[in-house]
Amino acid sequence: MLLILLVVFLAVFASFMLMMAAARGRLTSPETIRATLDSVLSKTPLPASESVVDLRKNVALSAIPFMDRLLSRIRASTELRRTLEQADLRWTPGRVIFTGVAAWLGTVYAIQLNTGTLALPALLSLPAAAAPFLYVLKKRQRRFNQFQEKLPDAIDLMVSALRAGNSTMGALGIMAADAPEPIRREFRICFDEQSYGVDLRAAMLNLVNRVPLPDVRIITIAILIQKESGGNLAEVLEKTANVIRDRFRLRDQVRVHSAQGRLTGWILSIMPSALAALLFLIDPKYMTVLFTRPVGQKLIAIGAIMNVLGLLVIRKIIRIKV
Numbered sequence: 001m002l003l004i005l006l007v008v009f010l011a012v013f014a015s016f017m018l019m020m021a022a023a024r025g026r027l028t029s030p031e032t033i034r035a036t037l038d039s040v041l042s043k044t045p046l047p048a049s050e051s052v053v054d055l056r057k058n059v060a061l062s063a064i065p066f067m068d069r070l071l072s073r074i075r076a077s078t079e080l081r082r083t084l085e086q087a088d089l090r091w092t093p094g095r096v097i098f099t100g101v102a103a104w105l106g107t108v109y110a111i112q113l114n115t116g117t118l119a120l121p122a123l124l125s126l127p128a129a130a131a132p133f134l135y136v137l138k139k140r141q142r143r144f145n146q147f148q149e150k151l152p153d154a155i156d157l158m159v160s161a162l163r164a165g166n167s168t169m170g171a172l173g174i175m176a177a178d179a180p181e182p183i184r185r186e187f188r189i190c191f192d193e194q195s196y197g198v199d200l201r202a203a204m205l206n207l208v209n210r211v212p213l214p215d216v217r218i219i220t221i222a223i224l225i226q227k228e229s230g231g232n233l234a235e236v237l238e239k240t241a242n243v244i245r246d247r248f249r250l251r252d253q254v255r256v257h258s259a260q261g262r263l264t265g266w267i268l269s270i271m272p273s274a275l276a277a278l279l280f281l282i283d284p285k286y287m288t289v290l291f292t293r294p295v296g297q298k299l300i301a302i303g304a305i306m307n308v309l310g311l312l313v314i315r316k317i318i319r320i321k322v
Contacts, residue, residue, distance in 0.1 A: 071097075080136075086210060087140035088182065096132050104129035123301060144213060147182055149248070151215055154179040154187075155241040162234040168223060169194065186211055200227060215244055258318040265314035269307055 071077040071093055080093040107128040111121035154175055161171035169191070176188035186207060193203040204220040218240050226233040280287040290296030 082209075083136055083140055086143070086212075087136050088143055088185075089136060089139060091136075096136060099132040100129045103131055123304070143182055144211070147186075147211060148213060148215060148244070150180045150183055152241040152244045154183045155219070155237050155244075159234045159238050159241070162237075168227065168233065169200075200224070215240065254320050258320065261314065261318035265311055265318070268314070269311040272303060272307055 077093045080096065084091050084093065084096070104125050107125035108121045111124055157179060158171045158175050161174045162168070166174065172187060172191050172194075176184060176191040178184075179187060189210070190203045190207045193206060194200050198206075201224055204223060208217055208220050219237065222233060222236045222240070225231060226236075276287065290300055
């Protein structure tokens with residue numbers, strides 16, 4: 001009888017130990033620990049499928065050490081690196097400068113073979129040298145336009161999060177997780193900087209430096225004022241979203257009314273070069289006189305300068321800031 005009781009006791013004790021071990025395994029699982037930390041820190045978890053945002057600053061100006069040291073002494077190279085970051089291009093300033101110089105030399109060589117001169121091809125090849133820089137500026141402007149177009153919907157998302165009872169950082173976390181690109185990336189960087197110990201004011205100012213748009217400045221000022229002195233942040237952001245939508249509507253109307261002026265400017269600026277290229281293809285000897293004689297070279301230089309000035313004047317007239 002004593003032996004039976006001992007066996008029953010050992011069986012119950014073993015079952016109890018197995019149940020405790022299983023419960024301890026469930027309580028200390030990585031998912032449970034992560035959920036507990038998120039609830040304690042009051043952080044909005046980001047989707048696991050999102051790519052990790054690298055917060056480290058890439059200070060390399062060129063992959064070539066000598067060129068990197070040379071560009072580090074030039075202040076314009078730092079501004080170019082910031083422009084590349086704003087355009088979301090994984091290029092270095094040295095790569096852009098090298099591409100521009102290579103395009104300029106190649107165009108100079110191609111024109112010099114047909115004209116036999118060097119001064120005029122060096123002047124006519126300047127647009128080829130500026131092409132990489134213009135591409136970077138175009139990409140930057142396109143990204144900013146996408147940011148502005150999608151910003152009202154992202155603000156509405158933040159307003160809904162605030163009215164649902166989330167804190168300011170919780171609403172920023174929701175924007176960092178659910179807002180459309182490129183807004184999601186920028187606000188996620190801001191959210192991660194604040195989560196890793198950066199002050200909220202510094203994180204918001206870094207956001208303004210990365211996206212120097214008036215609407216982003218308004219949002220930043222509203223959040224910082226609400227952080228310091230309180231206030232109805234949801235109402236301010238809702239009115240900001242309405243103002244942005246009204247400005248977009250007015251901008252589209254202005255673009256419709258100024259479409260004829262823009263088309264006129266492009267036609268007048270492209271027509272001289274296109275006509276000269278067509279005449280050169282038809283009869284090269286007829287156009288070579290302009291490139292070989294000093295008077296022709298002066299006329300081409302004066303015509304190019306007047307063409308550029310006319311394009312700038314037309315652009316100034318039709319460009320209305322809204």
